[in-house]
Amino acid sequence: MNWIDKNGVFLISNNSEFGFGFATTKNDVTLFLLVIIHMETTTVIWAANRATPVSNSDQIVFDKNGNLSLQKGGTVVWTTNTANKGVSAMSLQNSGNLVLQTDDGTVIWQSFDHPSDTLILNQEFKEGMKLVSNPGDSKLSYILEIKSGDMILSANYSIPQPYWSMGKDTRRNINKNGGEVTMASIAANSWSFFDDSKNLLWQFKISDPIDANATWIAVLGNDGFISFLNLQNRGSSAATKIPDDPCGTPEACPPYFTCSAPSGNSKCQCPSGLSSVSCKSGITSPCSQGQNSVDLVDAGTGLDYFALAYVSPSSKTDLNGCKASCRSNCSCMALFYDNSSGNCFMFDQIGSFENSDQNSDLVAFVKISSNGAGGGGSKKFPYVVIIVLATVLVILGLLFVSYRYYRNKRKMPDSFDETSEEDNFLENLTGMPTRFTYNDLRVATNNFIVKLGHGGFGSVYRGTLPDGTELAVKKLEGIGSRVYSSFLKSMTSGEGTSSGPSDCNSDAYLSAVRLSGPR
Numbered sequence: 448m449n450w451i452d453k454n455g456v457f458l459i460s461n462n463s464e465f466g467f468g469f470a471t472t473k474n475d476v477t478l479f480l481l482v483i484i485h486m487e488t489t490t491v492i493w494a495a496n497r498a499t500p501v502s503n504s505d506q507i508v509f510d511k512n513g514n515l516s517l518q519k520g521g522t523v524v525w526t527t528n529t530a531n532k533g534v535s536a537m538s539l540q541n542s543g544n545l546v547l548q549t550d551d552g553t554v555i556w557q558s559f560d561h562p563s564d565t566l567i568l569n570q571e572f573k574e575g576m577k578l579v580s581n582p583g584d585s586k587l588s589y590i591l592e593i594k595s596g597d598m599i600l601s602a603n604y605s606i607p608q609p610y611w612s613m614g615k616d617t618r619r620n621i622n623k624n625g626g627e628v629t630m631a632s633i634a635a636n637s638w639s640f641f642d643d644s645k646n647l648l649w650q651f652k653i654s655d656p657i658d659a660n661a662t663w664i665a666v667l668g669n670d671g672f673i674s675f676l677n678l679q680n681r682g683s684s685a686a687t688k689i690p691d692d693p694c695g696t697p698e699a700c701p702p703y704f705t706c707s708a709p710s711g712n713s714k715c716q717c718p719s720g721l722s723s724v725s726c727k728s729g730i731t732s733p734c735s736q737g738q739n740s741v742d743l744v745d746a747g748t749g750l751d752y753f754a755l756a757y758v759s760p761s762s763k764t765d766l767n768g769c770k771a772s773c774r775s776n777c778s779c780m781a782l783f784y785d786n787s788s789g790n791c792f793m794f795d796q797i798g799s800f801e802n803s804d805q806n807s808d809l810v811a812f813v814k815i816s817s818n819g820a821g822g823g824g825s826k827k828f829p830y831v832v833i834i835v836l837a838t839v840l841v842i843l844g845l846l847f848v849s850y851r852y853y854r855n856k857r858k859m860p861d862s863f864d865e866t867s868e869e870d871n872f873l874e875n876l877t878g879m880p881t882r883f884t885y886n887d888l889r890v891a892t893n894n895f896i897v898k899l900g901h902g903g904f905g906s907v908y909r910g911t912l913p914d915g916t917e918l919a920v921k922k923l924e925g926i927g928s929r930v931y932s933s934f935l936k937s938m939t940s941g942e943g944t945s946s947g948p949s950d951c952n953s954d955a956y957l958s959a960v961r962l963s964g965p966r
Contacts (some may be wrong), residue, residue, distance in 0.1 A: 596627025609757035671696035697798030720747035729816030751803035760790035
């Protein structure tokens with residue numbers, strides 16, 4: 448296929464309002480999307496490959512079999528699947544609709560049947576089609592679809608959660624009661640809803656006053672709101688939004704926070720029941736944690752949830768039964784229980800809460816990790832507290848032992864260093880008494896049992912050496928090293944033995960002399 452490239456656009460409608468070609472992504476100018484744009488405002492009204500952008504070297508191929516495809520590195524990332532269906536031409540209509548058709552003009556494929564996140568004037572949005580937003584920062588996207596006779600907006604969780612429907616929007620005008628919506632389209636200044644027979648059921652006014660020349664488009668944003676833009680007025684926005692409540696979307700606030708909208712401005716606050724855990728469940732993979740590691744915490748009073756008006760209850764029971772069901776279901780992250788009806792609602796993912804009537808019969812419980820801080824219910828004692836307390840006790844114990852050692856050391860006798868030189872001198876003199884160890888004398892006296900008397904330096908005990916020699920052992924008590932020196936000098940005048948301070952393991956000094964005389 449050959450074409451003329453005009454800033455990435457290679458196919459332009461006859462009225463020059465719309466173009467088909469490539470546009471760079473918002474976050475990376477080296478990546479491209481295959482799009483239909485409004486030429487004046489450069490507003491993208493349709494995109495083929497939002498999930499898989501391509502690079503400058505990749506190709507779009509319209510082959511001889513009538514199939515249109517986009518290839519990335521030789522791999523097909525998007526296709527019309529129209530091969531061998533008689534397609535002979537591709538055209539971009541003045542409405543902005545890209546069509547593949549046969550020689551006789553029969554449309555085989557059209558972009559209007561495969562919307563992305565935008566609906567344009569006169570585009571029929573039918574049951575079975577979906578409008579899907581680009582993902583937001585949290586990777587959550589939103590879905591608009593017609594089902595069960597109504598148009599519904601849902602948060603694209605693993606199990607979609609509805610949060611708005613045209614059937615419950617009080618701004619709609621009812622043209623005909625009864626009937627089920629199967630198709631909707633934007634015409635003039637309103638969004639019109641029809642049944643199978645093309646009977647007009649409802650109308651939703653986009654702006655007031657009516658502008659006959661307006662080209663309105665409806666865009667589903669990554670914030671969950673539908674906005675209306677007028678392409679004929681440089682893409683200006685209408686004041687009308689869906690939903691009209693600033694707190695009416697799942698991500699009006701972070702998950703578990705409560706949204707309130709004083710003066711039309713949303714305000715986020717952590718519910719009182721979850722403030723101790725900072726509005727965080729602490730659960731990353733619900734079904735990988737055992738039942739004993741999670742708790743159900745009362746989130747507080749006056750709470751509502753966006754999906755409750757659109758989903759059926761999980762069961763009808765009492766509060767204890769509802770809580771038991773949530774505990775036994777690992778995927779249940781929160782429950783809402785209506786005391787007046789007995790309806791129990793369980794959800795596997797949670798967005799933000801809304802404020803409700805303080806007299807509401809609705810109660811909310813959130814499942815949190817029992818290893819996390821705060822929350823109600825029974826809690827396991829945090830291991831970190833045990834570790835800290837044990838460390839403190841060990842430090843206090845060491846300080847106490849050090850203090851006792853210091854005090855005992857201060858009570859010990861004076862140092863014997865000044866007598867050690869004298870001891871060595873006396874020990875080397877000829878005829879000096881024989882030295883015994885303290886243990887030798889303790890054994891000889893049978894642990895100082897037989898007391899012979901008491902002298903000036905201490906008590907005297909009777910002892911017997913292993914060779915049968917009897918001794919008198921004087922145990923010096925409560926004296927210092929200087930008195931001990933005087934005592935040694937007194938001992939040099941006679942034959943005897945001594946046990947010096949280096950051998951003594953008590954606060955007493957010992958000396959021994961042989962006993963003479965009859966036994």
